[in-house]
Each structure stands twice: as structure tokens, then as C-alpha cells.
Amino acid sequence: xxxxxxxxxxRVEFKSREFRQQPKIAxxxxxxxxxxxxxxxxxxxxxxxxxxxxxxxxxxxxxTCGSAALFGIDVRQPIARQRIGYLPEMTYYYKFLSxxxxxxxxxxxxxxxxxxxxxxxxxxxxxxxxxHASKRQIKTYSKGMxxxxxxxxxxxxxxxxLVLDEPTSGLDPVGRMKVREIIQRLKNEGKxxxxxxxxxxxxxxxxxxxxxxxxxxxxxxxxxxxxxxQHPSLEKAFLEVIGYKPQHA
Amino acid sequence: xxxxxALAGVVIKxxxxxxxxxxxFILTVVICxxxxxxxxxxxxxxxxxxxxxxxxxxxxxxxxxAITTTARQIPAEREQRTLLPLLAKPLTRSQLIFGKFLGCxxxxxxxxxxxxxxxxxxxxxxxxxxPLLSYFQAAFLHWMTLGVVIAMTLLGSLxxxxxxxxxxxxxVFVATILCVGRYLDAVALSxxxxxxSVIYSVYYAVPHLxxxxxxRNLIVHDWPLIAWxxxxxxxxxxxxxxxxxxxxxxxxxRRKAVN
Numbered sequence: 001x002x003x004x005x006x007x008x009x010x011r012v013e014f015k016s017r018e019f020r021q022q023p024k025i026a027x028x029x030x031x032x033x034x035x036x037x038x039x040x041x042x043x044x045x046x047x048x049x050x051x052x053x054x055x056x057x058x059x060x061x062x063x064t065c066g067s068a069a070l071f072g073i074d075v076r077q078p079i080a081r082q083r084i085g086y087l088p089e090m091t092y093y094y095k096f097l098s099x100x101x102x103x104x105x106x107x108x109x110x111x112x113x114x115x116x117x118x119x120x121x122x123x124x125x126x127x128x129x130x131x132h133a134s135k136r137q138i139k140t141y142s143k144g145m146x147x148x149x150x151x152x153x154x155x156x157x158x159x160x161x162l163v164l165d166e167p168t169s170g171l172d173p174v175g176r177m178k179v180r181e182i183i184q185r186l187k188n189e190g191k192x193x194x195x196x197x198x199x200x201x202x203x204x205x206x207x208x209x210x211x212x213x214x215x216x217x218x219x220x221x222x223x224x225x226x227x228x229x230q231h232p233s234l235e236k237a238f239l240e241v242i243g244y245k246p247q248h249a
Numbered sequence: 250x251x252x253x254x255a256l257a258g259v260v261i262k263x264x265x266x267x268x269x270x271x272x273x274f275i276l277t278v279v280i281c282x283x284x285x286x287x288x289x290x291x292x293x294x295x296x297x298x299x300x301x302x303x304x305x306x307x308x309x310x311x312x313x314x315a316i317t318t319t320a321r322q323i324p325a326e327r328e329q330r331t332l333l334p335l336l337a338k339p340l341t342r343s344q345l346i347f348g349k350f351l352g353c354x355x356x357x358x359x360x361x362x363x364x365x366x367x368x369x370x371x372x373x374x375x376x377x378x379x380p381l382l383s384y385f386q387a388a389f390l391h392w393m394t395l396g397v398v399i400a401m402t403l404l405g406s407l408x409x410x411x412x413x414x415x416x417x418x419x420x421v422f423v424a425t426i427l428c429v430g431r432y433l434d435a436v437a438l439s440x441x442x443x444x445x446s447v448i449y450s451v452y453y454a455v456p457h458l459x460x461x462x463x464x465r466n467l468i469v470h471d472w473p474l475i476a477w478x479x480x481x482x483x484x485x486x487x488x489x490x491x492x493x494x495x496x497x498x499x500x501x502x503r504r505k506a507v508n
Contacts, residue, residue: 014506058337060507078339086337092329094259096266108255109338153334163337 004161004192005034005057009066012052012216026052028216029066034194034209036160039187041207041224042196045242049216050196051089054165057194058086070161082110085154089166092146095139099130099149102138103156110157124152127182144175151182161192168199180206204234214242252340253348260352261359264318270360273310278367280306285371296375297469303371304465307364308391314360315395316419319353319402320412323502332507343499350403350495357395361388372468383468386480390461393487397456398423400494407501423458430459456490 010030013023027049034040044050055061056068059075073080093102100121107117125131128148133141138149147170154162164183168176176199183193183206197203203210204224211221219241220227224234231237264270281303285296326332335345365388373379398419405415429436433455437448460483466472 055506058333060333060336062504062506078341080339081337082339084337086334088330088333088337090330092331093334094263094331096263097259101262105255105259106334106338108258109252109335109340111251150334 002036003033004036004071005032005040005069005194007032007053007056007066007068010053010056010063010068011065012049012056012061013064026216027056027063030213030216030218032211032218032221034161034192036192037187037190038209039183039193039195039207041203041210042194042213043198043200043203043210043238044196044213046198047215048213048242050213051165052216053213054086054163054194054196057163058084083157083160085157085159085162087150087154087162087164087167089169093138093149093153096137098135098137099125099141099152100134102149103152106153106156112157120156120158124155127155128152129178144171147171147175148178151179155186159191161194162186163194165196166198167195168197168202176202200233200235200238204228210234212238212241252344253351256345256348257352257355260318260322260349261356264314264356264360269317270314273313274360274363274367277303277306277310277364281367281371285375296372299375300368300372301465301469303368304387304468307361307368308462308465311357311361311364311391311395312398312420312423315353315357315398316402316416316423318356319349319399320406320416320419322349322353322403323406324410324412324415327507336507342502342505346403346495346498346502350400350491353399353403354392354396357399358392361392361395380468380471382474383472386475387461387464387468390464390480390483390487393484394458394461396491397458397487397494400491400498401456404494404498404501407498407505426455426458427462428459430455430457456487461487 007030010027010032011025012027013025015023030049030053032053042050042053052061056063057070057075058081059078062076068075070080071083075081094105097105103121103124104117107120112120121134125134128151130145130148130152133145138146141149147167151167154164167183168179171179180202183195186193195203195207207224209221209223210227212219212227220237227237227241228234231240281299284299284302323332326335336342365384369379369381369384401422402415402419405419406412409415409418430452433448433452437445437452440448464475467475
């Protein structure tokens with residue numbers, strides 16, 4: 001199994017805009033490795049640094065020190081993003097475009113040929129069940145439909161690595177199940193999924209390995225069954241790892 | 250290049266699916282048609298004033314469209330978070346800037362074509378003449394000037410936080426250049442040092458958009474064509490400033506966090 005996502009001593013500091021304020025440290029020397037074909041869950045409470053890690057991996061934020069690489073290429077090189085798909089936490093796309101136009105636009109950015117684009121758009125719209133609404137402008141879509149457009153755009157280049165940031169947030173149970181099915185299907189196709197989420201039950205069902213971070217530090221990493229071995233559930237393990245103490249014991 | 254054209258295509262689609270252009274175009278058409286249909290003061294030469302006002306409206310409308318369209322491009326992408334899935338693709342930030350610029354510039358070119366076609370039809374209906382080459386020269390330099398304005402606004406949209414403040418600053422800056430740009434050297438001559446050097450520096454540093462703005466006179470007063478080499482030189486001058494603003498925008502955007 002080759003490593004396709006790697007961070008080494010990754011540190012991110014955000015300078016404060018206030019005078020004489022200490023910089024906010026979002027990540028403190030994060031070391032991660034994700035191998036081919038894995039579904040990797042990335043867990044942590046709010047503000048733990050999950051989205052910052054994804055932002056560094058996608059080149060949105062420059063690390064203060066340390067390094068991050070995708071497929072062995074430094075994430076600062078745009079070519080590192082050629083084989084990845086990304087679904088952000090909040091899916092907002094150009095609302096004046098239709099789903100088909102949006103997918104065609106992203107396909108052009110990946111440099112896909114017209115025939116390949118047509119084929120992929122047809123397959124993806126079928127996969128996310130949006131064929132009936134493909135010509136409608138995205139502004140007329142429900143939240144669940146927008147999330148599915150997001151998933152389709154993340155898959156337009158047939159990526160080897162899919163980065164999902166809270167992919168099921170705000171979805172109804174059917175929508176969640178659908179996303180889960182798609183992730184499982186991608187796993188069967190040998191794709192790698194890097195999956196940040198708060199939904200511990202979902203992570204437990206879908207993921208092979210998980211990492212738990214808190215306050216920018218890696219607290220635990222390993223196979224899901226290893227982490228839950230000494231706890232009744234992943235939730236209990238998670239709470240213990242992040243050091244949560246119930247106030248009403 | 251394919252990526253830049255793809256980005257430009259989205260900008261153009263946005264412009265024609267929004268209402269801004271249609272509103273300004275209809276407003277200009279209504280005002281000009283009403284003015285052209287009246288025979289004020291029984292003056293046979295009144296068409297000149299109509300032409301002048303119509304061209305002024307075209308300039309104002311095109312600047313409004315260019316600045317407002319460009320000013321919202323990157324801030325709207327950030328605010329609506331469409332920038333994240335976009336930059337997660339194999340796309341450099343410079344390509345994004347150039348794509349946005351090209352889209353706005355081409356969209357403004359289309360807008361100008363519509364405006365000048367209407368202007369030509371209006372003038373021809375009264376004068377029964379269609380000096381196409383004069384219109385082409387004026388429209389071409391107008392478009393080149395819009396390139397400078399668009400590149401400058403794009404740079405502003407990366408520096409100023411809100412699109413409204415950027416639009417206002419760009420409007421004031423462009424209006425100031427158009428109105429007083431040509432007099433700055435004369436003002437400098439009347440001043441003492443070191444203010445004279447300061448004003449001279451400003452005079453040589455700012456893009457002199459008023460050169461193209463003055464091309465209105467060519468059409469209004471039916472002046473002979475300008476030599477093509479001067480048209481070419483003015484185009485190069487505009488392109489140089491456009492390039493400077495775009496490179497500056499790329500440098501500003503290069504390391505900016507977009508989270």
C-alpha cells in the first residue's frame with residue numbers, strides 16, 4: 001500500500017489582526033499518512049484543526065512550517081490536485097449555472113476532452129440522481145440536491161483521492177445514506193477517501209482507519225476496531241481521547 | 250489557456266444571466282431615443298448634442314458594468330465559498346485572475362458592441378451616414394480603456410475588503426482621471442517644489458484614460474480618422490497598464506489565505 005497523503009510536522013499559525021495579540025495556533029506539528037484504497041476518518045471537536053488541515057492539503061492556506069504532500073507532490077504545486085476530488089463542508093456553487101454546466105466547467109479545468117466530459121457528466125448525474133434536474137439552475141435546488149451536485153463535481157475527474165469535509169452535514173437520513181453508499185462504492189473501486197466528520201457513528205460504519213485531533217495535535221490514530229477495542233463505542237473512545245470530562249457524572 | 254477561457258466563460262454567462270446590463274442598456278436606449286425624437290430649439294445640429302449625451306451615457310454605463318461586475322468577482326467567490334472547490338482543482342491563482350479578467354473584459358466588449366450598434370443606428374437615423382471606421386476606432390479604444398479599469402478593479406478587489414468600497418474607490422479614481430487627468434501637468438507647473446514634483450509624479454504614474462475618452466469628439470464632430478499608428482500606440486499604452494495591474498493582482502493573491 002503506497003502513501004498518497006502525507007503531512008510531516010505540519011504547523012499552522014494565524015497571525016492575529018489585533019495589536020500585540022498572540023498568533024492562533026491551528027495545527028501543532030501534525031504527522032499523518034494515508035495509504036491507497038483507505039477510507040480515512042479525520043475526527044476532532046469544533047476548532048480542532050480538521051478544516052485547517054484540509055485547507056493546507058488543498059493549498060488554500062500556507063503552512064507556517066512542516067510539509068504536506070499528495071501523491072508525493074508538494075501541495076503548493078497545483079498539479080498535486082490533478083487526481084483529487086474535494087467536497088467542502090458548505091456546498092455553494094455558481095447558482096446561475098445548471099448542474100450540467102457546472103460539471104462541464106470543472107471538467108474543462110481538468111482538461112477533459114468533450115466526449116469524456118459528456119460520458120462522465122451522464123454517469124455522475126445518474127450516480128447522484130440528478131438527471132431530471134440537470135438543466136435547471138442550481139439556485140432552484142434543495143440543500144440535499146446541492147450537496148449531491150457537490151459530490152458529482154468532486155468526482156468529475158475520476159479522482160484517486162477524495163477529500164470530504166463534513167459531507168453529510170445538514171442532510172436528511174436518506175441523503176446521508178446515499179452519501180454513505182457512494183463512499184462505499186468508491187472504496188470498492190479502490191479509491192482513497194479522506195473524510196473529516198463529527199458523525200462518529202458514520203465514521204465507525206464507513207472508515208478503515210481514523211485519526212483524532214484536538215487543539216491542533218494528533219491524539220490518536222489507528223484502525224477503528226483497535227481504537228474502540230477498550231471502549232463501548234467510538235464515541236466513548238473519542239471523548240476520552242480528547243480529554244472530555246462530563247460535568248454531571 | 251483552456252482553463253482561463255473556461256473561467257472567462259462563466260463570467261460571461263453570469264453577466265448575461267443577471268439584469269444589470271439589460272437595465273442600463275434599456276435606460277440608455279430610452280433616454281437617447283426620447284432625446285433624438287425631440288427637436289429642441291429647432292436646431293438642425295441638435296443631433297450633435299444627442300450624440301454627445303448618448304456617448305457620455307455609454308461611457309458611464311460601460312464603466313458601471315465594468316467596475317461593478319469586476320468588483321464582485323473574487324469577493325463573491327470568497328463569500329459564497331465557490332472559491333474553495335475552484336481552487337481545489339489544478340488551477341493556479343494567476344490563472345484565476347487572468348480568467349476573471351478575460352471574462353470581464355470580453356463581457357464588456359459584448360456590452361460595448363451592443364451600445365455602439367445602438368448608437369450607430371440612432372445617429373444614422375438622423376444623419377443618414379454611418380462612419381463605421383470612426384465608430385470602430387472609438388469603440389476599440391473604449392474597450393482597451395475598460396481593460397485598464399477592469400484590471401485595476403480586480404486588483405482593488407483583492408486589497409479592499411468590501412466590493413462596495415472597492416467600486417466606490419475605483420469610480421472616484423476613474424472619474425478623477427477622466428475629468429482632471431489631462432490638466433495635472435498644467436497644475437504642476439503652477440506649483441512650487443516639492444508639490445510640483447509630487448503632482449508631476451502622479452501625472453506620469455496614473456493611466457491616462459482620458460485619451461480614449463476624448464475619442465468621443467471624433468464621432469460627435471465628424472472629425473477625420475485618427476492615424477492607425479496612434480490608435481495602436483494608445484492600445485499598447487492601455488495594455489501595458491492592464492499588464493501592470495494584473496501582475497500586481499497576481500502577486501497580492503499569490504499567498505493570500507482563502508479559508
